[in-house]
Amino acid sequence: MSLSPNATVFIISAPSGSGKSTLVGELMRQVPKLRFSVSYTTRYPRGNERDGEDYYFISRAEFEARIAQGEFLEHAEVFGNYYGTHWSERERAAAAGCDLVLDIDVQGARQLKEKIPDAVSIFILAPGRQVLEERLRARSQDQESVILRRLHDAAGEIRNYTLYDYVLVNREVAASVDTLVSIVKATRSRRDRMENEIRPILETFS
Numbered sequence: 529m530s531l532s533p534n535a536t537v538f539i540i541s542a543p544s545g546s547g548k549s550t551l552v553g554e555l556m557r558q559v560p561k562l563r564f565s566v567s568y569t570t571r572y573p574r575g576n577e578r579d580g581e582d583y584y585f586i587s588r589a590e591f592e593a594r595i596a597q598g599e600f601l602e603h604a605e606v607f608g609n610y611y612g613t614h615w616s617e618r619e620r621a622a623a624a625g626c627d628l629v630l631d632i633d634v635q636g637a638r639q640l641k642e643k644i645p646d647a648v649s650i651f652i653l654a655p656g657r658q659v660l661e662e663r664l665r666a667r668s669q670d671q672e673s674v675i676l677r678r679l680h681d682a683a684g685e686i687r688n689y690t691l692y693d694y695v696l697v698n699r700e701v702a703a704s705v706d707t708l709v710s711i712v713k714a715t716r717s718r719r720d721r722m723e724n725e726i727r728p729i730l731e732t733f734s
């Protein structure tokens with residue numbers, strides 16, 4: 529399938545503990561021609577995170593210089609660190625014939641929707657507070673205060689779900705991955721994205 533010259537931008541946001549990383553990882557594995565947008569951040573790498581693969585890890589001074597140069601398509605401060613998407617990410621995806629997948633927070637999603645109105649946005653939600661709390665506790669040795677703050681932040685983020693085109697309630701991983709894959713496939717079949725493919729077909733009938 530030939531893709532339109534402009535990469536479609538898929539924005540995926542979720543409060544921490546919603547299972548977003550697993551779902552996004554599976555989406556990238558199952559659907560061809562998707563490119564994951566590597567963000568810049570001022571936070572330190574965790575565990576086996578690699579510079580240039582998970583994030584570009586830079587200092588606050590460098591981040592602020594890049595903001596001043598207008599290098600970011602969007603940027604935000606999340607949990608005391610800067611995060612931002614470089615404007616070249618979309619062009620690189622388009623040059624590779626791919627669509628772009630962004631894992632960004634609600635502030636970033638709002639900025640991107642203004643700049644790229646046809647971006648497709650998806651909000652992932654845990655099925656309830658209790659499940660979110662259980663997932664946060666299961667996955668980390670975080671202190672009680674950190675877990676409580678994440679739950680509190682999640683409550684604030686969840687209220688922004690109305691910004692998004694799609695809401696995915698993550699009850700069961702396989703079903704959620706199917707839904708995510710379906711959203712991408714359906715978007716790729718939109719008429720405006722099919723023009724390049726339709727034209728040669730129509731010519732065979734003329």
Ligand code: 5GP
Nearest residue numbers: 567603604606611612613631632633635636
């Ligand atoms: P983490 O530090 O756990 O990797 O990410 C923390 C939060 O920052 C997540 O909600 C993630 O979606 C968000 N985030 C990651 N990259 C970006 C970015 O480039 N822009 C914005 N606005 N948020 C981001």
